[in-house]
Amino acid sequence: xxxxxxxxxxxxxxxxPTLLGEHLLYSMIALGIAAILAIPxxxxxxxxxxxxxxxxxxxxxxxxxxxxxxxILLVLLISPAFPSKMGYILPSLIVLVLLAVPPxxxxxxxxxxxxxxxxxxxxxxxxxxxMKILTDVQLPCSLPLMLSGVRSxxxxxxxxxxxxxxxxxxxxxxxxxDGKAQNDFSQMVAGAVxxxxxxxxxxxxxxxxTRRVVSPxxxxxxxxxxxxxxxxxxxxxxx
Amino acid sequence: MNFEWLGRQFDNIVVLxxxxxxLSVTPLxxxxxxxxxxxxxxxxxxxxxxxxxxxxxxxxxxxxxxxxVLLPLVLGSKILDPVNIIAALTIYTVALxxxxxxxxxxxxxxxxxxxxxxxxxxxxxxFLKVELPVSVPVISAGLRVAAVSNVSLxxxxxxxxxxxxxxxxxxxxxxxxxxxxxxxxxLCVILxxxxxxxxxxxxxxxxxxxxxxxxx
Numbered sequence: 001x002x003x004x005x006x007x008x009x010x011x012x013x014x015x016x017p018t019l020l021g022e023h024l025l026y027s028m029i030a031l032g033i034a035a036i037l038a039i040p041x042x043x044x045x046x047x048x049x050x051x052x053x054x055x056x057x058x059x060x061x062x063x064x065x066x067x068x069x070x071x072i073l074l075v076l077l078i079s080p081a082f083p084s085k086m087g088y089i090l091p092s093l094i095v096l097v098l099l100a101v102p103p104x105x106x107x108x109x110x111x112x113x114x115x116x117x118x119x120x121x122x123x124x125x126x127x128x129x130x131m132k133i134l135t136d137v138q139l140p141c142s143l144p145l146m147l148s149g150v151r152s153x154x155x156x157x158x159x160x161x162x163x164x165x166x167x168x169x170x171x172x173x174x175x176x177x178d179g180k181a182q183n184d185f186s187q188m189v190a191g192a193v194x195x196x197x198x199x200x201x202x203x204x205x206x207x208x209x210t211r212r213v214v215s216p217x218x219x220x221x222x223x224x225x226x227x228x229x230x231x232x233x234x235x236x237x238x239x
Numbered sequence: 240m241n242f243e244w245l246g247r248q249f250d251n252i253v254v255l256x257x258x259x260x261x262l263s264v265t266p267l268x269x270x271x272x273x274x275x276x277x278x279x280x281x282x283x284x285x286x287x288x289x290x291x292x293x294x295x296x297x298x299x300x301x302x303x304x305x306x307x308v309l310l311p312l313v314l315g316s317k318i319l320d321p322v323n324i325i326a327a328l329t330i331y332t333v334a335l336x337x338x339x340x341x342x343x344x345x346x347x348x349x350x351x352x353x354x355x356x357x358x359x360x361x362x363x364x365x366f367l368k369v370e371l372p373v374s375v376p377v378i379s380a381g382l383r384v385a386a387v388s389n390v391s392l393x394x395x396x397x398x399x400x401x402x403x404x405x406x407x408x409x410x411x412x413x414x415x416x417x418x419x420x421x422x423x424x425x426l427c428v429i430l431x432x433x434x435x436x437x438x439x440x441x442x443x444x445x446x447x448x449x450x451x452x453x454x455x
Contacts, residue, residue: 159303
């Protein structure tokens with residue numbers, strides 16, 4: 001704990017605020033890219049029903065891949081082509097995006113699929129056009145599951161970004177890896193505590209956002225959907 | 240791939256594989272044994288359910304590398320002690336399964352429970368012989384997820400220097416050498432698939448009354 005309360009560790013290029021900032025930056029970039037890729041694709045698959053076979057296989061196959069191995073493999077492949085810092089930032093981002101896409105994709109798809117068919121029919125009966133049904137009925141109704149996918153993805157990203165410190169990515173994982181290299185256990189503990197707090201903070205933040213943006217009329221139904229284990233794709237947050 | 244290197248390292252890799260199996264399967268079994276009574280409790284005592292599921296969710300949130308480092312403080316073990324890995328993965332497995340077990344028990348049709356009661360089953364008999372067997376398919380679906388993610392999580396421990404297949408990754412990184420990395424990834428994926436398959440087989444064996452279709 002001493003490490004955390006030493007003011008010297010809170011300033012400079014390897015100070016805790018810098019590391020935290022880096023951790024957040026990489027996490028947000030990866031989450032953004034993953035969301036841009038996965039949400040539209042998930043909606044498309046959910047609405048049209050095309051490519052469903054792809055989803056089940058993808059989630060399982062990616063879960064079995066060891067992220068450490070993938071990370072190191074990509075660094076060795078990519079870093080010779082980029083002499084600068086991009087040599088390890090790029091592979092790290094690729095792995096982070098790769099791990100974040102399946103939970104968002106599967107949950108978006110599941111969310112769109114789970115929308116009550118009667119609600120869609122009712123909207124059509126009221127004269128809504130297809131696009132309007134999508135934006136006003138299907139998307140709001142699938143929001144809870146979609147956001148729970150984003151939540152899993154973000155936790156996965158924060159967790160894996162920590163591991164990426166091993167291949168010299170910045171971020172809070174530095175404290176763990178450098179602490180290990182220097183046999184400085186208090187530095188490792190400080191890193192572990194900060195990473196855990198960061199993950200818990202974002203978990204609670206997304207839970208809060210979910211409560212705020214999801215229509216109250218859905219909450220009961222959502223509870224039902226999320227608690228049945230066969231419906232909620234269980235994507236492990238930890239990596 | 241440098242097969243000559245693989246041949247020379249064969250004995251070493253088998254030892255690492257053995258450790259990997261030990262480190263990923265032990266927490267699976269321990270986790271299931273702990274999650275069953277907890278899930279049963281959460282289902283019996285409705286007020287406990289939100290608390291247990293909440294705590295499980297929080298524990299599941301903590302990144303693995305952080306948990307590996309924090310556990311020695313709680314357990315009083317050394318940082319390189321494999322016990323930390325087993326404890327951490329047991330925590331994840333329990334966190335994942337508590338909710339699955341509680342929900343699975345909850346989804347047993349009320350009629351079935353009533354019928355067991357009417358036939359003279361006591362509460363514990365009804366749990367062991369009726370409710371638990373009927374819940375097996377759902378629990379094993381959760382167990383499959385835990386099994387596969389455990390295999391991947393164990394390899395993270397290589398960053399702390401605890402030997403298992405993940406050591407092939409760090410070794411390959413230090414030597415700038417692809418062969419151990421690719422071999423490690425392939426072995427991890429195969430191990431995950433084998434464990435996944437074993438859980439599926441176990442599920443079929445325990446639920447002979449279900450139609451023979453692949454449970455997903």
